[in-house]
Amino acid sequence: MATEIKAPVFPESVADGTIATWHKQPGEAVSRDEVICDIETDKVVLEVVAPADGTLASIIKGEGDTVLSAEVIAQFEEGAVSGATQTQAVQSEEKVEQAAAQTEAGNAPIVERQQVQDQAPAVRKALTESGVAAADVAGTGRGGRITKEDVANHQAKPAAPAAQPLSVAVGERIEKRVPMTRLRKRVAERLLAATQETAMLTTFNEVNMKPIMEMRAQYKDAFEKRHGARLGFMSFFVKAATEALKRYPAVNASIDGEDIVYHGYYDIGVAVSSDRGLVVPVLRDTDRMNYAEVENGIRDYAYKARDGKLGIEDMTGGTFTITNGGTFGSLLSTPILNTPQTAILGMHKIQERPMAVNGQVEILPMMYLALSYDHRLIDGKEAVGFLVTIKELLEEPAKLILDL
Numbered sequence: 001m002a003t004e005i006k007a008p009v010f011p012e013s014v015a016d017g018t019i020a021t022w023h024k025q026p027g028e029a030v031s032r033d034e035v036i037c038d039i040e041t042d043k044v045v046l047e048v049v050a051p052a053d054g055t056l057a058s059i060i061k062g063e064g065d066t067v068l069s070a071e072v073i074a075q076f077e078e079g080a081v082s083g084a085t086q087t088q089a090v091q092s093e094e095k096v097e098q099a100a101a102q103t104e105a106g107n108a109p110i111v112e113r114q115q116v117q118d119q120a121p122a123v124r125k126a127l128t129e130s131g132v133a134a135a136d137v138a139g140t141g142r143g144g145r146i147t148k149e150d151v152a153n154h155q156a157k158p159a160a161p162a163a164q165p166l167s168v169a170v171g172e173r174i175e176k177r178v179p180m181t182r183l184r185k186r187v188a189e190r191l192l193a194a195t196q197e198t199a200m201l202t203t204f205n206e207v208n209m210k211p212i213m214e215m216r217a218q219y220k221d222a223f224e225k226r227h228g229a230r231l232g233f234m235s236f237f238v239k240a241a242t243e244a245l246k247r248y249p250a251v252n253a254s255i256d257g258e259d260i261v262y263h264g265y266y267d268i269g270v271a272v273s274s275d276r277g278l279v280v281p282v283l284r285d286t287d288r289m290n291y292a293e294v295e296n297g298i299r300d301y302a303y304k305a306r307d308g309k310l311g312i313e314d315m316t317g318g319t320f321t322i323t324n325g326g327t328f329g330s331l332l333s334t335p336i337l338n339t340p341q342t343a344i345l346g347m348h349k350i351q352e353r354p355m356a357v358n359g360q361v362e363i364l365p366m367m368y369l370a371l372s373y374d375h376r377l378i379d380g381k382e383a384v385g386f387l388v389t390i391k392e393l394l395e396e397p398a399k400l401i402l403d404l
Contacts, residue, residue, distance in 0.1 A: 002057050002075045007039055008046050010069040014312060017041040018182055019065050019073065021124075024056045037074070039067060040182050044315070045308050054078040126151040126275070128178060187278055194337040199375035202334040203383050207391045209350050209365045212236050215397055227292035233347075234270065235294040237322055237390070240400055241345055242266045242286045244389040245320060250378050251386050252319045254340040260377060263319045269338060270298055271323035274305040280338060281310060282318040326350065332368045342377050345390070346370035 007017060020040040024030055030050040037048040050056075057075040061067050127134055130151055137154045139146040180188070194200065216231055223231040245252040245266055253262045266287045269280040281301040283294060304310045321338040326349040335346035348368045355364045371387045393400040 002077055003051065004072045005036075005048065005051070005074040005076050007048065007061075007067045007069065007071050007073055010041065010312075014041045014069075016066050016068050017046065019061050019063050019067060020045060022059060022063060026056055026058050028056055030054060030056055041312070044183075044310050044312055048073070051076065052078045128176075183279075190339065191336050194339045198337055198339065200337055200372055201375045201380075201383075202370055202372045203380070203387060204332070204371075205369050205384075205387045205391050206366050207369055207394050208355070209233075209367050209394070211395055211397055213350075213365060223292070227295070229292050229295040229299065231291070232295060232298075234298055234322070234324065235291040236394060236397065236400070237345070237347060238268055238270070238283065238286055238289075238294050239291065240390045240393040241268060241320060241322060243393060243400065243403075244386050246287070247389055248382050248386045250382055251343045251373065253342055253377060254319065255342065255374065255377055256340065265319070267317050267319050269315075269318035269321040269341075270301065271321060272302055272305045273328075274308070274310075279305055279310055279315060280318065280321055281305070281314045282316070321345070322347065324348075326367065332370070334370055335372050337372055337374060342374040343383070343386070344372050346372070 010017065017039040018041075020038040022037050024034075024036045030036055030053070032052050033049045035047045036050050036056060039046045039048060055077040057077045059074050061071070061073040067073055126132075127137075127146075132151055132154055134146060137146050137150050139150055212233060216233070220231040223229070249262050250260075252266065253260055255261070265285055267282050267284050268286050269282045271278055271280050281304070283289065283297050286294065289297070301310070301314065304314065318338065319341060321335075321341060321344040323335050323344060324347040325333050325335075326347050329349055331349050331351060333346055333348065335344045337344055346369065348370070350365045350367050352363050353366045354361050355366065356362075357364070369387060369390065371383055373383045
């Protein structure tokens with residue numbers, strides 16, 4: 001008896017999704033909890049798994065189709081693989097062999113497109129951007145599937161010398177057009193709305209990172225041994241921002257229509273770059289977290305983002321955001337608000353510069369800080385005071401640790 005396979009129930013903040021990839025085709029046998037389909041929303045990629053051992057009977061929603069929450073996307077036959085299905089599997093294998101033979105005969109583009117479509121979204125993206133043929137990459141994933149690492153390793157191999165140089169017509173220019181992912185489109189919409197619908201202004205300051213760097217160098221080994229987490233700079237910034245938010249509640253507020261919502265909790269989003277675009281998972285109740293919990297939380301989110309495992313609940317909410325362009329070498333930038341939040345802190349590259357200290361010139365590791373804020377709610381005095389508070393807490397970390 002056929003049973004329905006439905007899309008996951010989306011939260012209220014997600015209207016619909018798009019079928020990104022079918023990992024199984026009608027007639028193929030599947031195992032319980034095996035991933036059969038990926039659904040891409042404007043926030044995350046959701047995996048649909050087989051409810052039991054059986055066979056995928058039919059696909060109702062194809063790749064690229066829009067699906068609603070809990071909408072039926074396929075039919076599933078539960079139970080042992082039938083003889084007919086086994087025959088179909090054999091025929092499928094024969095088709096693959098025929099396709100391989102046709103590839104040698106000159107039909108490589110058709111087979112290549114199918115091979116690319118059979119991969120996960122992140123792998124398809126890597127193959128497309130690198131220009132590497134799927135057939136040329138040795139897959140090390142489950143069932144011989146190609147991973148992003150396989151694509152990167154293939155690119156790192158020295159290319160075999162060409163039999164003869166290729167001639168390119170003078171004036172020929174190559175273009176490639178690919179559709180935006182739902183996440184990229186949603187990020188674009190939110191950033192554009194932030195610049196058009198808020199009175200955004202940015203104030204800057206700089207912080208001497210020497211005290212934090214010395215403390216980190218002294219205690220990082222003991223910290224990692226005790227807590228199993230690497231002591232980075234982000235935990236200091238998260239804790240400093242949390243303390244500054246306590247002193248300046250308007251920076252932790254949001255605007256809802258004509259109302260101001262003052263939040264009595266501190267949920268700080270940390271911008272993370274992923275293959276699919278910028279995502280902002282949220283650390284909850286940072287005022288109750290210690291440094292190890294902050295570091296472990298950020299590390300776990302980074303792994304989830306890398307593997308495409310971030311859930312919608314991981315990125316919902318947030319009262320303030322921190323973004324670190326310094327990891328990519330940025331020396332100074334103006335971050336854009338993550339609405340409906342009213343402020344965002346931008347970290348940057350640590351750069352040694354000559355500074356005047358008590359009438360003497362010293363070479364110090366300095367970092368520019370940028371605070372973009374919504375001037376409709378936050379006045380310049382509050383914004384500058386907030387940023388100066390972070391600066392003072394970082395330059396005297398004892399105050400931060402001792403809650404002074």
